Amino acid sequence: MLNIVNQKTGWIEVICGSMFSGKTEELIRRIRRAEYAKQKVLVFKPVIDNRYDANNIVSHSQMQAPSIPINAPGEIYSYLDDDVKIIAIDEAQFFDPSLVGICNDLADRGYRVIVAGLDQDYKGEPFGSMPQLMAIAEYITKNLAICVVCGNPANRTQRTIHKDEQILVGSTDAYEARCRNCHEVLD
Ligand SMILES: Nc1ncnc2c1ncn2[C@@H]1O[C@H](COP(=O)(O)OP(=O)(O)O)[C@@H](O)[C@H]1O
Ligand SMILES: Cc1cn([C@H]2C[C@H](O)[C@@H](COP(=O)(O)O)O2)c(=O)[nH]c1=O
Numbered sequence: 666m667l668n669i670v671n672q673k674t675g676w677i678e679v680i681c682g683s684m685f686s687g688k689t690e691e692l693i694r695r696i697r698r699a700e701y702a703k704q705k706v707l708v709f710k711p712v713i714d715n716r717y718d719a720n721n722i723v724s725h726s727q728m729q730a731p732s733i734p735i736n737a738p739g740e741i742y743s744y745l746d747d748d749v750k751i752i753a754i755d756e757a758q759f760f761d762p763s764l765v766g767i768c769n770d771l772a773d774r775g776y777r778v779i780v781a782g783l784d785q786d787y788k789g790e791p792f793g794s795m796p797q798l799m800a801i802a803e804y805i806t807k808n809l810a811i812c813v814v815c816g817n818p819a820n821r822t823q824r825t826i827h828k829d830e831q832i833l834v835g836s837t838d839a840y841e842a843r844c845r846n847c848h849e850v851l852d
């Protein structure tokens with residue numbers, strides 16, 4: 666007979682897209698819906714993301730939700746308790762590759778894991794562990810912004826200042842949303 670008592674019901678949802686495409690807004694929307702359902706949510710973000718606030722996750726439109734800043738994905742385990750149902754992670758592209766196995770493990774243990782992050786860096790290259798997370802996720806939402814040059818849907822992020830390193834925390838001071846036709850990689 667099927668033992669439904671021990672049945673695990675975890676899964677992974679990925680929210681990806683360019684900067685300004687609404688990833689954080691969508692993450693906050695899902696967090697708020699879970700709260701209406703009285704499901705305990707833990708929200709994590711990398712310490713490096715201090716752009717708008719050290720603790721909250723904050724969208725470009727100023728929507729915000731409290732979060733726990735962590736340096737490495739393994740720290741998530743120390744915050745778990747029996748009431749937690751959902752683990753939400755923003756700016757996932759910044760975390761080290763252990764994030765992939767940890768998200769898988771958390772989903773295997775029965776948690777709903779929601780991960781938001783940039784799928785491409787400013788060069789249009791896959792960013793961090795996002796490709797692997799998309800490969801193992803049950804659900805993927807890919808958002809598009811609006812290209813600030815031509816007004817078409819934008820799936821790329823233009824870096825507007827000359828800095829070569831892949832990781833450069835910023836907002837409109839250093840980035841804008843562009844479509845593939847208007848995106849260019851500066852030398
Ligand atoms: N070019 C743009 N296209 C779409 N939205 C933009 C653009 N520039 C600024 N925004 C704002 O950014 C918001 C999305 O912010 P956010 O959820 O933080 O996006 P992301 O997390 O994907 O960077 C939009 O609702 C809008 O208010
Ligand atoms: C394209 C690109 C972005 N970043 C940084 C810039 C921001 O701090 C975050 C993305 O935030 P958002 O919530 O998606 O707006 O990532 C980077 O470090 N390198 C890049 O190539």
Ligand SMILES: [Zn+2]
Nearest residue numbers: 812815844847
């Ligand atoms: Zn364009």
